[in-house]
Amino acid sequence: MNILIVDDERMSRTVIARLIAKKFSFSKVSEAQNGIEALAMLEQDTFDLLIADLNMPGMGGLELLQVLRNDLKYQKLPVIVVSIVQDKNIIVKLIQLGIAGFLVKPLNIEAAQQRIGAILQSIRQAQQPESLAQSQKNRAVSKVLFIEPNIATRLLLLNFIGERCPVIFADNESELAKLIPEYAPSHIIINDDSSSGMSEKQMAKRLREQFADHELCILKYSNLDYLIADEAPFFDAVIQKSDNSSMFLHQLLVKIFNDTTPTAKLLHTLKYQLMTPLTDMLINVSPAFLNEKPILLERSYIGRIDPDGAVRYILEIKADKRYKVYLSFEGRQSDIIAVAGKFVGAQNIISIEKATRVYSRFMTMLADKCSAILMRYGIDVEHSALVMNPGEMYNFPQIWDSAIPLRFQPDLECMLSICLRENS
Numbered sequence: 001m002n003i004l005i006v007d008d009e010r011m012s013r014t015v016i017a018r019l020i021a022k023k024f025s026f027s028k029v030s031e032a033q034n035g036i037e038a039l040a041m042l043e044q045d046t047f048d049l050l051i052a053d054l055n056m057p058g059m060g061g062l063e064l065l066q067v068l069r070n071d072l073k074y075q076k077l078p079v080i081v082v083s084i085v086q087d088k089n090i091i092v093k094l095i096q097l098g099i100a101g102f103l104v105k106p107l108n109i110e111a112a113q114q115r116i117g118a119i120l121q122s123i124r125q126a127q128q129p130e131s132l133a134q135s136q137k138n139r140a141v142s143k144v145l146f147i148e149p150n151i152a153t154r155l156l157l158l159n160f161i162g163e164r165c166p167v168i169f170a171d172n173e174s175e176l177a178k179l180i181p182e183y184a185p186s187h188i189i190i191n192d193d194s195s196s197g198m199s200e201k202q203m204a205k206r207l208r209e210q211f212a213d214h215e216l217c218i219l220k221y222s223n224l225d226y227l228i229a230d231e232a233p234f235f236d237a238v239i240q241k242s243d244n245s246s247m248f249l250h251q252l253l254v255k256i257f258n259d260t261t262p263t264a265k266l267l268h269t270l271k272y273q274l275m276t277p278l279t280d281m282l283i284n285v286s287p288a289f290l291n292e293k294p295i296l297l298e299r300s301y302i303g304r305i306d307p308d309g310a311v312r313y314i315l316e317i318k319a320d321k322r323y324k325v326y327l328s329f330e331g332r333q334s335d336i337i338a339v340a341g342k343f344v345g346a347q348n349i350i351s352i353e354k355a356t357r358v359y360s361r362f363m364t365m366l367a368d369k370c371s372a373i374l375m376r377y378g379i380d381v382e383h384s385a386l387v388m389n390p391g392e393m394y395n396f397p398q399i400w401d402s403a404i405p406l407r408f409q410p411d412l413e414c415m416l417s418i419c420l421r422e423n424s
Contacts, residue, residue, distance in 0.1 A: 249269070
């Protein structure tokens with residue numbers, strides 16, 4: 001990805017360039033001081049995204065955008081406008097000119113990361129071959145309706161799907177028939193133990209007839225791993241009940257989300273199976289290492305914690321050597337050192353190097369927890385030591401990351417960051 005940052009303020013360009021280098025390392029960043037310089041660079045090179053300030057000498061962002069939209073070559077070029085100005089009339093003009101986003105100065109780092117990330121993702125998808133783009137479109141899952149009165153079974157499915165898509169439950173076929181027009185689900189799961197007085201085949205047959213104009217994928221939730229011959233016309237596939245977490249998750253990924261790669265399974269596990277137990281562990285186990293229980297902060301705090309210090313631990317994916325998971329305890333270097341002092345009940349920690357050694361046991365405990373969760377879902381991992389060269393992770397493309405922001409004192413804020421990177 002080729003990105004051009006246009007801003008007369010050097011510091012503003014640096015902040016955005018660093019954000020892109022850290023979070024979207026697959027991108028190349030160029031800089032221009034005003035619209036005139038940007039136009040000259042556009043003539044010399046091809047850019048995938050433009051990030052421009054409004055107020056600049058010579059030619060400002062609004063004028064630059066007007067010039068671009070009057071040229072066929074640049075009418076579809078995504079442009080994010082960054083400005084301290086929030087005048088409604090100007091914003092309306094920018095929207096009419098087809099901007100891809102508007103960010104207010106001073107930047108909210110998390111908001112900027114999300115907006116830039118979303119645009120880069122859409123650009124990458126548009127650049128993919130048509131067949132691949134179509135297959136990704138076909139993987140879209142809107143909602144899942146599950147005929148299941150049993151609370152324990154409902155919770156089981158929710159645990160595996162996580163927040164990936166909405167799951168709506170119905171006690172019986174009659175209730176389900178009322179929910180289909182309201183929620184327009186993409187998938188329906190019928191439990192063969194639903195005890196509704198109607199066989200699952202009859203239920204599926206009636207749904208096919210009643211909602212013939214809906215594109216429904218109907219799945220049978222069964223103790224068997226196959227469909228009986230006369231059921232095949234009414235069911236798309238069967239999900240076999242299983243106590244094996246890895247096998248059950250694999251079925252859901254393949255038969256609901258059409259994700260068949262090891263990478264898809266890894267990403268799903270990190271996003272939907274890892275974050276909640278890891279958060280609980282941080283809140284409930286940290287007091288064993290610290291003198292106080294940390295407070296979990298809202299996700300909006302992630303953008304406020306701009307780390308210049310970090311202690312990192314690597315988990316390598318054994319089944320596929322392409323990936324590493326980086327666990328990072330991040331924050332201002334002074335805060336990282338202060339928290340390390342609480343580990344040993346002393347205030348004589350004065351360097352990030354000493355703090356890193358103090359964190360060894362704590363980070364190993366977190367790595368063990370992550371490994372156990374990943375292996376429960378069939379993903380083999382091996383530990384690496386604490387990262388003594390934190391910058392090495394930026395040598396590899398980022399696939400996914402998230403963070404858990406914490407407060408240990410009124411003015412002491414840190415976060416645990418989980419980042420998946422691909423060795424290339």
